[in-house]
Amino acid sequence: MGKFHTSTILFVCLIQVSFFFISARSSSGKKVPAIIVFGDSSVDSGNNNFIPTIARSNFEPYGRDFFGGFPTGRFSNGRIPPDFISEALGLKPFVPAYLDPSYNISDFAVGVCFASAGTGYDNATSNVADVIPLWKEVEYYKEYQKKLRSHLGTDKANEIIREALYLVSAGTNDFLENYYTLPERQLEFTIEEYEDFIIGLADKFLRGLYDLGARKVSLTGVPPMGCLPLERSINILDYHGCVEEYNNVALEFNGKLGQLVKKLNKELLGFQLVDANAYDFILQIITQPSHFGFEDARVGCCGTGRFEMGFLCDPNSPFTCPDANKYVFWDAFHPSAKTSQLVSNYLIHTHLSKFL
Template sequence: MQICTPQAAVGVPENATISAVFVFGDSIVDTGNNNNLITLVKSNFPPYGRDFMGGKPTGRFSNGRIPSDIFAQQLGIKELLPAFLDPNLQLQDLIGGVNFASAGAGFDPLTSELVFVMPMSKQLRLFDEYKTKLKSFIGEERVNSTVANGLYIVSAGSDDIVNTYFHTPTRIFQYNLSSYTELLVRSASSFLQELHAKGARRIGVFSLSPLGCIPSQRTLAGGIERRCTEDYNQMVRLFNSKLSSELRRLNGAFPHARMTLLDTYGPLLDVMKNPRSYGFEISDRGCCGSGLIEAGFMCNQWNLLTCSNVSGYVFWDSYHPTENVYRILVQGLLGKLLVDLYS
């Protein structure tokens, strides 16, 4: 077993080399790339980061660490996965991987355009920039090895469904649920094939979670009783199923690469339905503000309704889970990820 640091919290399969962690996608995994963009999709202000390194808001959409950090930490690569666009990033910070994700991005290019964030295509271009910068520091041979032996994590699609499809008058009149999920899967497949062409060989792709049950969508589409919205969940399940099939096809097309779907739908739904089994109390609203609708700029230090004890909550804001929930999800996903990609 070869790994960058000896503090790995999970057993990595024998003969596996994980040189770095690279992350692409949306707000579930963005560690601060949006901070200097001209967009409303930001979280680099209190109370975000309330439990992060002494209460430091960094652009992570949670109270603390998010999956990007937790994967890198659990694998013993590094404690935090830095945002590539962080102006304070040093060359040595590039070793072990970085984060290219942009909160608000989606597989549908229109999704990123609507909120002025980095599309997935731009994130791929940043990966090229990363390789060029790292090459100047450690040389081409070591860069090629880092890229070939990196673990790649992709999380996108939530904003396509929640924002672009259901809440803007753009795609919903052009596509039904089935045809829009097909568009998303085609876009996801193109992204993964481009990532493969740039050297990625081990890729884990997050499935979509039960978006119809997250607090904001209960509020917006769940009626007076704020029930889970079955239309949303049906669309999510359809997308997840089609994406799983496409990953199997890509694995056949690229025999020297492995891609796997990381199921977040079932585990997060179970946490939402049975919060007490996991040590939580409240799963139908977030800690921040009223917890019914606030996320991003509406979740701010002047919102006096924010809870004092986040440990009882499944969600930090109305869209994003707490660090404790992310830890439960990553811990559950990591074993399967390593088996699927490295055994």
């Protein structure tokens, strides 16, 4: 155990040092002129604030460790992965939500988020909480392209579109909020068939991005979703351990995503699609939290940490922890800002360095 502990700490330190030098180098070079984000709550910086849905987090205690200490709509106590990645690339320290009227096209020219908490590749998933479906995120992106060309001119805008790093993170809600919760898809597909159905939708989505000019894309699959506090809280028969069935599905699905990445890179000329799979690293954080400076990976910081997320994270809850940095998870579904930073640094060091 001691040997494992030492190697883990050294690896984390290496990532942190690399993160510092990457930031310094990117500040002067800026090979990536902008960050463009699609997906779900893992990367949504606040678009759901501006649509009629219950899937929101624009209230305390969310955002208490963000700049200024106010809630932004991020499902976190602070920043989320696109923010950390943007900063590491020498861009802004956060990526604004496209629907936020306090930002304009000059802000979005270096970073923009179209993601919507609660969405997935499957349109039926976005219907669960009436959030923005992935196809609508693409429509907003098309609108953004027009605004960008009007603002910067066609040549400059096309250069940004071509050289930007696109972050795509989705899939978890398709399984946990749709397939395993509602009967429709279970009646239509086995879990293996549903995985293939989602892969087909991801294929179509990524080809669509390519056709719109995207060339550098980071594709993140699903985390060890059986280890989310919400799933562990209801896993009574297994003494609140991780739900291995869900983790096995995550592994299988991520493997299929990896095959899709190879296929599209082979078929689409000039496409640089990266399989930014962080499953193993996240599982390592969850199973060995003390090695990363955490005290608890079983529950989230907010409330009792077992089932609270969104509006159930009561700002007046006496149970919300005083220091989110001690927790792997912020609420019952989403990582703390510290975890997001660790995962972002890991992805930059292991998967995204080719874009630097």
